[in-house]
């Protein structure tokens with residue numbers, strides 16, 4: 441049996457698994473689906489939006505064919521299980537690139553749409569969903585609907601960012617972005633504190649396709665908030681595409697203890713700072729090293745040991761960011777919790793067609809913690825409150841524990857998605873949040889029916 445966990449490895453998958461081909465065959469034969477199913481992409485969501493312990497997961501990965509690619513217009517149609525890495529390898533030699541890529545290329549096309557993922561260029565391109573021309577959606581009634589802004593528009597909007605609850609995306613058509621080369625010209629700039637970062641960030645966005653900051657969350661006192669701003673633009677000369685090296689380090693098994701303690705983190709952050717510090721200035725960087733640095737080590741999430749890793753990603757509006765983000769980082773330090781990877785990005789104001797899309801104008805902070813049980817929970821509740829008080833939102837597809845009220849506060853349009861949810865599609869996340877709200881407030885699909 442394959443691997444059907446979520447990326448945080450906080451718990452083992454208990455769901456039964458069925459292939460996409462079997463699900464499609466059953467529907468074609470009029471046999472229906474089991475009572476609770478959820479599409480599974482490549483499990484790169486951190487928490488339980490891709491899990492369905494009480495039911496069945498539908499594995500989309502074998503459905504990974506590119507159906508059509510027009511190298512003049514950059515429009516590609518593919519099956520939803522296609523991996524982003526394979527899409528890039530196919531289209532980049534012809535001068536095209538996905539307009540939005542997250543921090544890993546090991547995600548499926550269906551997962552990119554269902555979570556409406558964002559990249560380091562939200563300020564220019566918005567989310568992945570902004571570039572989806574159309575998709576076909578198979579529902580448990582056995583009917584396939586073509587969805588776009590002009591056809592079944594409500595289902596289109598509910599499915600983009602709809603976390604797999606509206607049906608099975610079978611194929612999708614996406615408009616790619618023309619580039620001179622997949623590789624980028626990267627500029628690394630150090631900053632000594634968050635104030636300096638905020639002074640640089642807006643201009644960096646205005647001048648560059650991509651921008652992201654890595655912060656040394658462990659540095660306290662006068663060095664608190666120090667880090668590096670990494671901006672980049674696709675190269676305009678050189679080969680359009682050099683394949684990424686296939687040699688990758690790997691963590692072969694899950695160690696019985698968490699190897700990421702305060703000392704190893706200090707070492708990592710120090711080494712990262714040293715390496716990046718040396719490279720200050722503009723340099724040509726491979727697309728893999730700029731966009732997907734964490735992909736270089738397979739199974740790095742196993743280093744967090746038997747209790748796994750919890751990520752907290754928040755977005756707070758511009759007006760409150762300068763106060764809230766330093767306060768959130770200080771809260772983590774005060775709680776004695778060290779974030780292994782701390783990333784700060786600026787979202788722009790391009791609206792997504794998706795009803796439950798996470799990005800909104802402001803700054804987004806991502807913190808990775810090893811799961812220390814109650815202590816981490818208490819910290820996350822504090823971070824949640826700070827986010828909501830600042831008028832922000834917490835990312836559901838990075839989450840494994842947010843409460844129903846927090847979800848409601850951040851994603852008021854969940855009721856519209858619930859009303860369009862396929863009756864047999866469910867996730868553990870949705871059971872924990874929306875369905876609780878549905879029963880306590882008499883909202884959701886039952887009220888709508």
Ligand SMILES: Cc1cc2nc3c(=O)[nH]c(=O)nc-3n(C[C@H](O)[C@H](O)[C@H](O)COP(=O)(O)OP(=O)(O)OC[C@H]3O[C@@H](n4cnc5c(N)ncnc54)[C@H](O)[C@@H]3O)c2cc1C
Pocket residue numbers: 447478479480481482483484485486489490500520521541542543544546547548549550551552554555556557558559602603604605607608609610734837867
């Ligand atoms: C190292 C790392 C870095 C990351 N960086 C970013 C980042 O910068 N920005 C960002 O936005 N995200 C980021 N992510 C999160 C990741 O990009 C998303 O969670 C992505 O959606 C995972 O895709 P997947 O194919 O693995 O889908 P899964 O995680 O398996 O599933 C995601 C959701 O999509 C649904 N789904 C999957 N396939 C289909 C289908 N065919 N039809 C309908 N629904 C479907 C599932 O039901 C589930 O709700 C990162 C993750 C990792 C591990």
